[in-house]
Amino acid sequence: MLTLLQQGHFCTAADRDREGVLIVYKCNTQANNTLTVVEPVNEVCRYYITIEGPVVCAPPLPSPSISPPPPPAKLARGFGDPHFRGFDGSAFDFHGQPGSWHKVLGSACQGFTLKTKLAASTRIPGTTWMRAFAFRQGGTAVGVELLPPAYKGGLWRLTATLNGKPVYVKASAGGVTVSRTAAGKWREGSGEVADFLDLNVAITGWVKLPVTGILGPSYMRA
Numbered sequence: 001m002l003t004l005l006q007q008g009h010f011c012t013a014a015d016r017d018r019e020g021v022l023i024v025y026k027c028n029t030q031a032n033n034t035l036t037v038v039e040p041v042n043e044v045c046r047y048y049i050t051i052e053g054p055v056v057c058a059p060p061l062p063s064p065s066i067s068p069p070p071p072p073a074k075l076a077r078g079f080g081d082p083h084f085r086g087f088d089g090s091a092f093d094f095h096g097q098p099g100s101w102h103k104v105l106g107s108a109c110q111g112f113t114l115k116t117k118l119a120a121s122t123r124i125p126g127t128t129w130m131r132a133f134a135f136r137q138g139g140t141a142v143g144v145e146l147l148p149p150a151y152k153g154g155l156w157r158l159t160a161t162l163n164g165k166p167v168y169v170k171a172s173a174g175g176v177t178v179s180r181t182a183a184g185k186w187r188e189g190s191g192e193v194a195d196f197l198d199l200n201v202a203i204t205g206w207v208k209l210p211v212t213g214i215l216g217p218s219y220m221r222a
Helices: 013-017 216-221
Strands: 002-004 023-028 034-037 048-051 074-079 083-085 091-093 101-107 112-120 128-137 140-147 157-162 170-173 176-179 199-203
Touching (some): 140 176, 157 176
Antiparallel strands (some): 023 048, 083 091
16 A cells, blocks of 8 residues: 655654554655665655555655735825824834935835825925825836925826826726826815825735835734
8 A cells, every 4th residue: 555645744642543553754766766674763755655565766746836825905004294003903104204205015025116295385384295196116117296286276186107107096006006086085084186196005915024114114024
């Protein structure tokens, strides 16, 4: 009788005693497939077979190609001037340098970055707003920017681009999809459109470490 053991299975005494007197052997492919007894008991059964009676050496079973299940979605957000809620639930503020771009999230091993451009708040001294976002993955680039009114009394305008081309409803390229919805954010107690952007991030897969940026440490802790 011949029983192939799955690659990575650990030999135990039960393996040797199962279904009568069984002996665990190893196929030695470097010595013309001769059989040699395996010792010690707990050695990993990578090239092993369990035999009873005459047997010919056989290659090991391949490792099962089963991908791990995706992790639960990890959520984070940034809003206001700006406040952040990390992937681990932490709460913190980041005001940065007005007029500068700051990395929000990125993975060099996975080849993506998400940045935000900050602008000085005109209402709360010492704070900033998020006024633009830039996302890049490989050769695909997404840009989102909130532009000031073109004339007095006008509204702030939101622009979106995919690889430099304007997006008015929906567009896709390089596995990235950009969608625009008819939604607005209004300042509390007024009828004006907000002059800042909020950010919501949902990660539904595994991100290759290390993860960097404003939200990076919270992802590493989540």
